[in-house]
Amino acid sequence: MDSKKRERFQSRLGFLLVSAGCAIGIGNVWKFPYVAGQNGGGVFVLFYLLFLIIMGVPVLTMELAVGRASRKSAVPGYKALEPAGSRWHVHGWFCIAGCYLLMMFYTTVSGWMLGYFFKFAAGTFTGLPGDAVDAVFFDMLANPWEMTAWMVLTVVVGFLVVSFGLQKGLERITKVMMLGLLVLIAVLAVHSLILPGGLEGVKFYLLPDFQRAAEVGLGHVATAAMNQAFFTLSLGIAAMEIFGSYMSRDNTLTSEAVRICSLDTFVALASGLIIFPACFSFGVEPDQGPTLIFMILPKVFINMAGGRLWGTLFFLFMTFASFSTVIAVFENLQANCIDNFGWSRRKAALFNGVFMLLASMPCVLGYNLWYFELTLPNGSVGQVLDIEDFLVSNLLLPLGSLVYVLFCVTKWGWGWDKYLAEANAGQGLNMPRGLKPYFQFVLPVLVLVILVMGLL
Secondary structure, eight states, X not given: OOGGGOOOOSOHHHHHHXXXXXXXXXXXXXXXXXXHHHTTSHHHXXXXXXXXXXXXXXXXXXXXXXXXXXXXXXXXXXXXXXXXXXXXXXXXXXXXXXXXXXXXXXXXXXXXXXHHHHHHHHTTTTTOOHHHHHHHHHHHHHOHHHHHHHHHHHHHHHHHHHHTOIIIIIIHHHHHHHHHHHHHHHHHHHHHHTSTTHHHHHHHHHSOOHHHHHHHOHHHHHHHHHHHHHHTTTTTSSTTHHHHHHSOSSBOHHHHHHHHHHHHHHHHHHHHHHHHHHHHHTTOOTTOTTHIIIIIHHHXXXXXXXXXXXXXXXXXHHHHHHHHHHHHHHHHHHHHHHHHHOOOHHHHHHHHHHHHHHHTHHHHHTTTTTOOOEEOXXXXXXXXXXXXXXXXXXXXXHHHXXXXXXXXXXXXXXXXXXXXXXXXXXXXXXXXXXXXXXIIIIHHHHHHHHHHHHHO
């Protein structure tokens, strides 16, 4: 795709909502609340915000800078900026592989959210005892036909959206979903806050209690917060770079990165305001782990007045959050095929749609027909989804982010001066030149720490 003819976002709001939609996903609304619960609440949130500022924002500006300066996707983007004879563009192929691998399990989980939305809307949970609520989730996992149906619907609708183009497809649909998501957050959070005993949940969640954090271990809390702040933006596999290639040069990348991180953080924090007051109101422990969404919260909803409605709205919110990420990453897959192979948008959508349907099946079947358990390098035991998630989250994201950092700050890559000029082009917050030593020596070490910790 010629950079002069490259598609552009229709508006700045469209860019911000699409980019934030890519960042806002299951990690915000599912993982953030229970990780905060496991790590003492308020102190974890403080550390999370700190690491988002000192790690998330800088690496995000780098990924956006490579995209905006090159006006291309991962592989040709590196080729356009790398020094002659260097091989930085090889990392671009790992970025593409990472996006495919991410979607191989993300489409399944997004399908779970969609399935639960329809189940609550249809009244499946109404009047069920606790054990029967758990059985709904286990029965879904054990049924390959149901799992496949929700996954197929997610993939087909996703590629249908991006086949219409950047403005008419991705930007138009994401605007509607994100604005709907923000309205749902406000409604659900207000409802949770007025539940009897709900304010106790807010205190646990947002008031720092260093004594409680010390019981978990301050080092452990800080480490968990650093991991969450890093992974929430899905940096390192060019998922954000592609939107940089579509954006204007009217505003500095630091300004845009801060806005994206703010939206991402708002949704993460607001998710906790939905979940913690509800948990405290109904005497549920807020550190229940991944089962919180599919087993614990449905029990909370069915005991509420109007629980069927609140459960339906909650899983509509979850569907918007996950599907906004799905179509954003699908757009990256589209752009890579268009840029690298010269395909039309429709051809790229057809190829990627068929490929993703097939590539998603191992995750679907990993819970039933192909069920097995494997011990991962970090000692945890997992199925197909866990293996795919481990490869993306613990290897490709931190390793890819390290490559982006080194590419932007070292003389062997694009270089600090060129990165800084691109990051500071436009109006708004500038990235201070004085941060060069931090970017060159501290930031790579922090990312390397995350990589090593994830593999141990």
